[in-house]
Amino acid sequence: MLLLVRKGRVILMKIITNRPIPEKFRVLADTVMKGQTPLFAVVGDLDLSGRYNESALIFTRDTLFAFDDKYQEKYVEVKINTLREVHVKRMYGNALFKAVTKDGKKLNLLRFTYSAADIGDAAALYVNGVIESGFNNDLVEMVHATYNKQRSFCPRCGRKLPNPEAECINCSSKKNLFSKFVRYIVPQKGKLFLCMILSIITTIMSLVPPYITRIMVDDVIPSAADGVEIAMQRLVSVLVTLICVYVVQYSVSALRGYILRYTGDQIVINLKKDIYAKAQYLPLSFYDKTSTGSVINRVNSDTGTIQNFVLRISQEAVVKFFLLIGLAVIMFSMDWKLTLFSFLPIPLVVLTGKFFGKRIAPKYRRLWRKSSAISTLLADTIPGVRVVKAFTNEKETTDKFSRYCDDWMKEDRKAAVTANIFPNIMTFLVTCGSVIIYAVGGSQIITGSGDLTLGMLVSFVSYASMFYDPVNFFANLSDSYQNTLASAEKILDILDAEPEHDFGKGNMPDKLQGRIEFKNVNFSFDRSKKVLSNINLVIEPGDIVGIVGTTGSGKSTLINLIMRYYDSYEGDILIDGINIKDIDMGYYRSQIGFVQQDPQMFRDTVFNNIAYGNANAHAEQVMYAAEVANAHTFITKLPDAYDTMLGERGVGLSGGERQRVSIARAVMKNPNILIFDEATAAVDSETEHLIQAAIERLIRGRTTLMIAHRLSTLRKANKIIVVDKGEIIEFGSPEELLAKKGKYYKLVQIQSMSDKLISQKQAENFE
Amino acid sequence: MPRYLDGPEVRFTINDGIFLDTEFYNGETYQALEPHRMFPVSGKDRYIALLDEEGHDVAIIRKMSTLPEKERQTVQSALDEYYMMPKIKRFIKMSDKFGIWMWTAETDRGVFTFEIRNHLTAVKPLYDGRVLIKDANDNRYEIPDVNQLDKRSRKMIMPCL
Structure with missing residues (x-):
C-alpha cells in the first residue's frame, strides 16, 4: 500500500484493488476519507440500478465508503x-454487496458482475470478521491473499493472464523472453550456420x-550471324x-532441407523434453490451477x-x-528507371496480401468450428451407441449429424471462394508488374531510347517477379510473431x-520406524x-489407524500432507522425530506405500504395472x-x-482387479x-473381502x-481419527471412542x- | 408434486429488490421468496419457481401471462433485478491479442468490455438467430437476433458462430 502525499493532499494511488479506482471517485474519496488509511477496495462495474457504470467500495479499519453515481452525494459512509x-x-450475471444494520435495515452498497464476485466474498469475510472480533491484521492478510489469487491480470497493463501470477508477456521485455x-538454439548454431551458408x-x-537467359538472347542467338557452328557451340x-x-541449386x-528439418526437430525435442521433465517435478498445487489438458497441449503443439x-x-x-x-542491387545496376517502375505494384501486392489474410482467417476459424462440432458429435455418439440404440434415437442422431455436415459444407464453399480468388489475384498483380516492365522496356527497345537490350529486358522481368515474394514475407511476419508470443507465454x-522443493536432498535415514507426529x-x-x-x-510405529469423517472434512488433505504433495502448511510433521521436509524427498516417498481409491494404471503390461518405479524387479x-x-x-x-497389455487407464481389468494390482505395487515397494x-x-x-484379506496380510508390522x-x-484398526471440518474431533482406540x-x-x-x-431386506428376498 | 400457480390466487409484494413477500388466497404467507427461472435460456416467461431461504420451492408459476397484471409486473421487476443478461445491440470493437479476445459492445445496460477465453464454448448460436455469450468471468450476454445486427457488428461476430 502506497500513499503519496503531494501538495498536502493524500492521493489514493496504489491500494490493493481488483481494478484501478475510477478517476471520478478518486478526488472525492480523498476528501471524504480525510486521511483515513484505506486497506483495500472492491471496484464494481455496475451501478446500483444494474447498468454498466463505475462504482467502488473502499474499506478501512472501521468504515466502509461506497461510491456510486446513484447516491445523492455520490457516496455513503x-x-x-x-x-x-x-x-x-x-444473482444471475451480477452480485450485490449487501449489509444489514443493527436495527435491521438492509443496505445495498455495491453492485458488480461476476468478475469481482470472489473479491467481494473476501471483503465480506473481512467485515464480518471485524464485526465479530474487532480489527486484526490476519483478516487483511486473508483479503490480500484472495486478491493475489484472483489477480489474474497484469498489474502494469491490465491484460488478462493465462493463470494467476503468470508473467505478463506484454510487459516483460521481448529480449528477455x-x-x-x-539456449535451445545455441547448441545447434553450427548446423544452423551451415544451413544459412x-x-x-x-x-x-x-x-x-x-x-544466362540474357546472355542467350543478347549474345548467343544473335551470334548466328558469325556462323551457325560457333553459335551452336x-x-x-x-x-x-x-x-x-540447376544441379548445384x-x-x-x-x-539444406534435410539438415534444417533435423536441426529443427532437435530444437523442439529438447524443448519438449525439458517441459515434460519440468512438468513431472512441479508441485501438485500447479496442477490444481492448470488443467492437465492444457499442459499436454503445451508440450505438443x-x-x-x-x-x-x-x-x-x-x-x-x-535468406529472404x-x-x-541482391535483387535490388542487380536490378538497379541493370536499369534504375525500370527498377522503380517495377516497384509500382509492391504496395498493391502487400495490401492485397494483408486484406485477404484478414478475410480468410475468420473463414477458416468458422470452418474449424463447424468441423469440430462434427467431431464432437462423433466422439459423443459413436462410443455412446448403446445408449442411442436403447432409446431408439438413431434417426435423431443421424439427422443431427447430417445437419452439421451441411453446415460445414456451406462454410467450406464460402471459404473455397476466398481461398481460390486470393492466390490468383496475387499472381495477377505480380504479372501486372511484368506487363509494366514489358511496356516501359519494350517501348525503350523499339524506339532505341536507352541502352536496354532484349536479353536484359527478359532477365529483368524474371528478377522483378522474384522480388515480390520476400516483400510479402516481411509484410506478414508480424502475424506469426503474435502467435509465437502466445505460445511462448504458455x-x-x-x-x-x-x-517442488527438496530441502533435505541426500538425507536418507537408515530405516524409518514409522512414528508419525503432527x-x-x-x-x-x-x-x-x-x-x-x-x-x-502421534501415531506409533505399527499402529493401524482409521481415518473417518464426512466428505470434504479434510481426510484426504491429511494424507496429501504426509505424502508431501503440499509443503505450504504451518507447523511441523515429523517422522521418527525428523521433520519430513528435511528428508530426501525421493527416498521419503519411496518408504510410503500409497493405495488410492481409483488406482492409476499405465498403458503397459501387468508385470510392468506392478513393478512400476522398480526397473530391476525380479519375476x-x-x-x-x-x-x-x-x-x-x-x-x-x-x-x-x-x-497382458493393459489399455489406457487400465482398460481390460475390472475395478477390483485394478485395485489388487495397485496393492501389489505397494507390496513391491516393501514400505x-x-x-x-x-x-x-x-x-x-x-x-472387498479379497482386497481386505490382501490388506490385512500386507499391514502386519x-x-x-x-x-x-x-x-x-x-x-483391524487400533486407533481411530475422526476428522470434521478440518479439525480432529476424536482420537483414540475404537473402544475408547465407543465408550x-x-x-x-x-x-x-x-x-x-x-x-x-x-441384511433384513436380503433375508426377506431370499424367503 | 410442486404446487403450480395458474391464476389470481396469490399476492406479491417486493421485498428488498429481488425477493417477494407472498400471500396465498387461503391466507398462507411467506416472507422473502426468491423467484427463479427454471428455463432461463429457453423460456423466460414460464415456470418461475418461488424458493424459500433453504432453496426449496414453495410454488411454481406456470406461465407469467396467467397472473393478474399487477402481480405479473411485481414478479417481473424482481426477475429483472435478479437476472442480468444484457442484450447486445451492436459490437464496437473486438480485439485479439495473444489469443485472448476483448469485446466491447453496446448493450441495453450500457457499453461494456468483456473478455472471451474460448470461442468454442463461449459463444452459442441457437437456430432461431439468438446467440448466447458467456465471458471469462461467467457473465452472460445475449444477442436477441443476430440477423438484426448492423452489418459491421455482424461481420465481427460471424467468425465465432
Whole structure:
C-alpha cells in the first residue's frame, strides 16, 4: 500500500484493488476519507440500478465508503460497528454487496458482475470478521491473499493472464523472453550456420538463370550471324552452365532441407523434453490451477509453433533479406528507371496480401468450428451407441449429424471462394508488374531510347517477379510473431514455474520406524479458507489407524500432507522425530506405500504395472507381490498372464482387479508406512473381502493409515481419527471412542443400523 | 408434486429488490421468496419457481401471462433485478491479442468490455438467430437476433458462430 502525499493532499494511488479506482471517485474519496488509511477496495462495474457504470467500495479499519453515481452525494459512509452483518448476494450475471444494520435495515452498497464476485466474498469475510472480533491484521492478510489469487491480470497493463501470477508477456521485455529460448538454439548454431551458408548458395544460384537467359538472347542467338557452328557451340556451353547451376541449386537445397528439418526437430525435442521433465517435478498445487489438458497441449503443439518461428527467423528471414538486397542491387545496376517502375505494384501486392489474410482467417476459424462440432458429435455418439440404440434415437442422431455436415459444407464453399480468388489475384498483380516492365522496356527497345537490350529486358522481368515474394514475407511476419508470443507465454509458464522443493536432498535415514507426529499443523490451499486447523497427533510405529469423517472434512488433505504433495502448511510433521521436509524427498516417498481409491494404471503390461518405479524387479518378486495382493490367481487366468497389455487407464481389468494390482505395487515397494485412501469403496462385497484379506496380510508390522467410509473396513484398526471440518474431533482406540459416545459412536450406530436393514431386506428376498 | 400457480390466487409484494413477500388466497404467507427461472435460456416467461431461504420451492408459476397484471409486473421487476443478461445491440470493437479476445459492445445496460477465453464454448448460436455469450468471468450476454445486427457488428461476430 502506497500513499503519496503531494501538495498536502493524500492521493489514493496504489491500494490493493481488483481494478484501478475510477478517476471520478478518486478526488472525492480523498476528501471524504480525510486521511483515513484505506486497506483495500472492491471496484464494481455496475451501478446500483444494474447498468454498466463505475462504482467502488473502499474499506478501512472501521468504515466502509461506497461510491456510486446513484447516491445523492455520490457516496455513503458506513461505520462497521453499526452493522450486524454483510454478505454478497450472487444473482444471475451480477452480485450485490449487501449489509444489514443493527436495527435491521438492509443496505445495498455495491453492485458488480461476476468478475469481482470472489473479491467481494473476501471483503465480506473481512467485515464480518471485524464485526465479530474487532480489527486484526490476519483478516487483511486473508483479503490480500484472495486478491493475489484472483489477480489474474497484469498489474502494469491490465491484460488478462493465462493463470494467476503468470508473467505478463506484454510487459516483460521481448529480449528477455527470447533469450530464454536462445539456449535451445545455441547448441545447434553450427548446423544452423551451415544451413544459412547453403541457403545463400541456393539464393545466389537462383539469381544466375535470368542472367544466362540474357546472355542467350543478347549474345548467343544473335551470334548466328558469325556462323551457325560457333553459335551452336556457344549455345551448348551456355546450356551446360545452366544445367550445372540447376544441379548445384537443387542438390544444395535438398541437403539444406534435410539438415534444417533435423536441426529443427532437435530444437523442439529438447524443448519438449525439458517441459515434460519440468512438468513431472512441479508441485501438485500447479496442477490444481492448470488443467492437465492444457499442459499436454503445451508440450505438443505450442512447441511446434515456436519451432516454426525460430526456423523462420533464423533461416527464411535471413535468406529472404539477402535475396531482397541482391535483387535490388542487380536490378538497379541493370536499369534504375525500370527498377522503380517495377516497384509500382509492391504496395498493391502487400495490401492485397494483408486484406485477404484478414478475410480468410475468420473463414477458416468458422470452418474449424463447424468441423469440430462434427467431431464432437462423433466422439459423443459413436462410443455412446448403446445408449442411442436403447432409446431408439438413431434417426435423431443421424439427422443431427447430417445437419452439421451441411453446415460445414456451406462454410467450406464460402471459404473455397476466398481461398481460390486470393492466390490468383496475387499472381495477377505480380504479372501486372511484368506487363509494366514489358511496356516501359519494350517501348525503350523499339524506339532505341536507352541502352536496354532484349536479353536484359527478359532477365529483368524474371528478377522483378522474384522480388515480390520476400516483400510479402516481411509484410506478414508480424502475424506469426503474435502467435509465437502466445505460445511462448504458455511454455514459459511451465518452464519458469517453481518445482517442488527438496530441502533435505541426500538425507536418507537408515530405516524409518514409522512414528508419525503432527505438531500444530494448519493448512489451506490458498489462505482464503482453512482446510486443516490445529492438527496435533502421534501415531506409533505399527499402529493401524482409521481415518473417518464426512466428505470434504479434510481426510484426504491429511494424507496429501504426509505424502508431501503440499509443503505450504504451518507447523511441523515429523517422522521418527525428523521433520519430513528435511528428508530426501525421493527416498521419503519411496518408504510410503500409497493405495488410492481409483488406482492409476499405465498403458503397459501387468508385470510392468506392478513393478512400476522398480526397473530391476525380479519375476519372482513380482509374482510374490501379486500373491500377497490376492491378484496372482486372476492374472494367471489371463491368456497372456503377466504379459497382458493393459489399455489406457487400465482398460481390460475390472475395478477390483485394478485395485489388487495397485496393492501389489505397494507390496513391491516393501514400505514402512502404508496409506489406503478408500481402497475398497468402489468394489462389490466379495471383491472387498479379497482386497481386505490382501490388506490385512500386507499391514502386519507396518504403520498403516486407512481412510474409510465403511467402518467394517476398519475392524483391524487400533486407533481411530475422526476428522470434521478440518479439525480432529476424536482420537483414540475404537473402544475408547465407543465408550465416549461421540461422533464415532454415532457413525457406528448409523452404519450398523443400515447394515442390519440391508441384511433384513436380503433375508426377506431370499424367503 | 410442486404446487403450480395458474391464476389470481396469490399476492406479491417486493421485498428488498429481488425477493417477494407472498400471500396465498387461503391466507398462507411467506416472507422473502426468491423467484427463479427454471428455463432461463429457453423460456423466460414460464415456470418461475418461488424458493424459500433453504432453496426449496414453495410454488411454481406456470406461465407469467396467467397472473393478474399487477402481480405479473411485481414478479417481473424482481426477475429483472435478479437476472442480468444484457442484450447486445451492436459490437464496437473486438480485439485479439495473444489469443485472448476483448469485446466491447453496446448493450441495453450500457457499453461494456468483456473478455472471451474460448470461442468454442463461449459463444452459442441457437437456430432461431439468438446467440448466447458467456465471458471469462461467467457473465452472460445475449444477442436477441443476430440477423438484426448492423452489418459491421455482424461481420465481427460471424467468425465465432
